[in-house]
Amino acid sequence: MTKVHTDITQFRGSHYDFGYAQGLWLQDSAVLRNRQDSWRMRKPRFQSDEYDAKRAFMQFAPGIWDELTGMRDALSVPMTDVLRDFGHYRVNMKPSGCSILTGADFMVRNYDYHPLTYDGRYSFFQPSDQGYAIIGPSSRVTGRMDGMNEKGLVMGYNFMQRRKPGDGFVCHMIGRIILETCATVDDAIQLLKEIPHRGSFSYVVLDRNEETYVVEASPRAVEVRQSNACTNHFELLQHENRHHLDDSKRRIHVIDKEASQSIGAHDAFRLLNDKDKGVFSDLYKSWAGTIHTTAYFPKELKAWFALGGDQEPVVFDFADWLKGSDVAAESIHGELDTHLGIANRD
Template sequence: MTTVHTDITQFRGSHYDFGCAQGLFIQDSPVLRNRQANWRVRKPRFEIDEQDAKNAFIRFAPGIWDELLGLRDALNMPMNDVLRDFGHYRVNAKPSGCSILTGSDFMVRNYDYHPLTYDGRYSFFQPTDQGYAIIGPASRITGRMDGMNEKGLVMGYNFMQRRKPGDGFVCYMIGRMILETCATVHDAIMLLKEIPHRGSFSYVVLDRNEDTYVIEASPRSVETRKSNICTNHFEILQHENRHHLDDSYRRMDRIKEKNSHSVNAHDAFRLLNDTDKGVFSKLYKSWAGTIHTTAYFPKSLKAWFALGGDQEPVEFDFSSWLKGEKITAEPIYGELDTHLGLANME
């Protein structure tokens, strides 16, 4: 077992200043060193044109471009390196797991991936220039793998496959853009139909109207369906699926067995976080081990977070934070059944 931790960060201000603050936070941290060491081992198999990337950000989320400029200035990095490490446009994403279950007023989500890719940062951000305030764990500094915004829109995504990538944004940046620019599930659907996709993922969204959708997105097409369960296979875009889906179907069956349409949030959290229920994964070396379990509540703007399995979640009151209250910024600790640490560890 390895003891791991997630730091809590809170920021109110412009996107540029947010980028600067994040740059100062990570400049002497293992997160940045591990990220750069990764590129020395694994040479990028993609090219990013700075003007092309800028045009894409300006069209869909101009504030995030300002954030990247802040990171550039704080870290004194060439813009091409900033785009490689933090832009998430035309980069490649590794395969992963993940399971999501929603109810009338909650989403519970297991994030399954490789520990060394995990930032170990839980972010509160309230922009003063543009975009909605967001709560959720950060992915590659600027991205979000799940989260909730001030309008009560909740988002999580699940990997499907990475064959035939397109020229577009990667899932964690798309997740951030959904939360930053969309107020309802229908806004999210419109954005996902317009934005260019690098890979194939399902995005699960829930809002205060109790609307929940699974949006199946690939570089070639986007389809939507009503469902409250999602693992790692498409149900509409089946021709886009991977060949080996046994574990995805197994986790979905385990969730369905628990009468998921009537389960409450606490039971849903235990179903995904308890290591003996059949949904929590320990496949860390295969890029599919559960690192965190989150829950979001659109109407109350409460959020739960747990690192590792068999944990009682830490609760955050996002509504109070939006009104100016600071939350306790102590790190959150957990254990993973692996010798691998997170990116925020030496």
């Protein structure tokens, strides 16, 4: 077992100042050192064109471009380096797992991936210049792997496949842009139809109107369906699926069976987080081990978070935070059944 932790970060202010503050933190962080070391071992198989990236950000999320500019200034590095490590435009993604279950007023999600990619940062951000306030775990610092915004829109995404990538944003940046710019599921669906996609993912969105939509998105097509559960295969874009879907279909079968009777939020959390229920995964070497379980409540603006399995969640009151009450805790702790490295540790 490896002990892991997630730092809680809280920021109110402009995107540029947020980026600058993150850059200062990165200067002495294990996250940046591990990211740079990974490029010494392997050459990036993508190009970060500053002009194209800026044009895309200015169309869909100009505030995040300001954030990247602040990071550049704090780190004193070329913008191409910032885009390579934190821009999430035209970069390549490894395969991953993930499972999502929703009810009328909650979303529960397992984030399944490789520990060495994990930031270990849970972010509260309230922009003063543009965009909605967001709560949720960060991915590659600027992205969000799941989360909720001040309007009660909740988002999580699941990997589908990485064949034939397109010129566009990767999942964690698309997730961030959804939360920062969309107030409802209808807004999110429209954005996902317009934004360019690098890879193939399903984005699950829920708002205060109690309806969940699964948006199946690839570089070639976007389709929308209603469902309260999602793992790692498309139902509509089946021609885009991987060939090996046994584990994905096994997990969706477990979820559908247990959730067939109006399951509540606590039981849904236990279904995904308990190691003996059949959804939690220890496949860390295969880039598909469960690192955290989250839950979001759009009507109450509350969030739950747990690192590792068989955990009771830490509860955050996002509504109180939006009124100016800072969270007292500085970090969250847990354990993973792996000896692999963790990105936020030396």
